[in-house]
Amino acid sequence: xxxxxxxxxxxxxxxxxxxxxxxxxxxxxxxxxxxxxxxxxxxxxxxxxxxxxxxxxxxxxxxxxxxxxxxxxxxxxxxxxxxxxxxxxxxxxxxxxxxxxxxxxxxxxxxxxxxxxxxxxxxxxxxxxxxxxxxxxxxxxxxxxxxxxxxxxxxxxxxxxxxxxxxxxxxxxxxxxxxxxxxxxxxxxxxxxxxxxxxxxxxxxxxxxxxxxxxxxxxxxxxxxxx
Numbered sequence: 001x002x003x004x005x006x007x008x009x010x011x012x013x014x015x016x017x018x019x020x021x022x023x024x025x026x027x028x029x030x031x032x033x034x035x036x037x038x039x040x041x042x043x044x045x046x047x048x049x050x051x052x053x054x055x056x057x058x059x060x061x062x063x064x065x066x067x068x069x070x071x072x073x074x075x076x077x078x079x080x081x082x083x084x085x086x087x088x089x090x091x092x093x094x095x096x097x098x099x100x101x102x103x104x105x106x107x108x109x110x111x112x113x114x115x116x117x118x119x120x121x122x123x124x125x126x127x128x129x130x131x132x133x134x135x136x137x138x139x140x141x142x143x144x145x146x147x148x149x150x151x152x153x154x155x156x157x158x159x160x161x162x163x164x165x166x167x168x169x170x171x172x173x174x175x176x177x178x179x180x181x182x183x184x185x186x187x188x189x190x191x192x193x194x195x196x197x198x199x200x201x202x203x204x205x206x207x208x209x210x211x212x213x214x215x216x217x218x219x220x221x222x223x224x225x226x227x
Contacts, residue, residue: 007091012223013138016099018184019214020136023207024129025188030196030203031122036061038068038122041129044150064119068126075130083135096218098135102128103211110204144181152178 024041031038037053039046050065082101087094105128113121137144145151156178162171195203217223 007225008095008218008223009225010138012217013136015217016095016214017136017138017144018180019210020132021181021184022188022191023210024133025185025190026192026195026203026207027125027129029189029192031125033193033196035118035122036064038064040068040072040122040125041133042149043069043072044148064122067119068122071123071126072130075127075132076134077130078127079131079134092218092224096215099211099215099218102132102135103208103215105131106204106208106211110208113204144178149182149185152181156182 028039028042031040037049039049046065046068050062050069053065054062079098082098083094086097105124109116109121109124109128116124133145156175159171159174159178162168163175192203195206
């Protein structure tokens with residue numbers, strides 16, 4: 001069998017990004033239903049809900065939405081730093097380390113969810129969300145902002161127009177890829193609602209287990225390119 005390079009196949013990036021999108025849908029649905037109408041990844045919706053709470057009920061009701069925004073910002077900041085510093089010359093090793101951090105973060109939060117104050121749990125979930133959505137953002141070789149479905153809907157609509165009216169093949173490929181992100185996020189939301197209603201404490205453990213499976217994928221030869 002041929003040796004593999006230090007690069008992952010494009011399909012591996014797609015699997016990791018869609019996996020992150022699915023988990024974000026699950027977590028957002030759970031935190032909205034069980035933690036005071038707060039989103040941890042969908043920051044547009046989170047800020048809108050926060051302002052509505054502020055105007056209708058005061059800062060006591062709204063501050064957690066602002067707190068999770070800070071956590072999300074911190075997660076993006078950390079992810080950018082780690083992506084530039086950790087095994088930057090070896091993408092294969094780098095992605096394994098970055099995903100391992102992701103798995104450990106979810107497992108730690110899952111184990112502490114009954115003891116952490118709710119506001120801090122949401123804050124750290126926001127941090128993990130910012131981290132994930134900064135690291136995992138490639139679908140089919142194109143960059144996707146898998147935390148902002150508003151932008152993805154616009155990209156889907158404009159690409160759909162170019163594909164249908166202008167017969168643009170590349171736009172048609174983008175329709176498929178962006179559509180996959182939208183459907184995956186909605187599926188994650190549906191799963192999150194079901195899990196939140198059935199066993200709220202299991203949501204983070206499910207996320208941890210799913211991320212562990214994705215980490216295992218990164219050690220399979222099929223995930224990597226041949227020279």
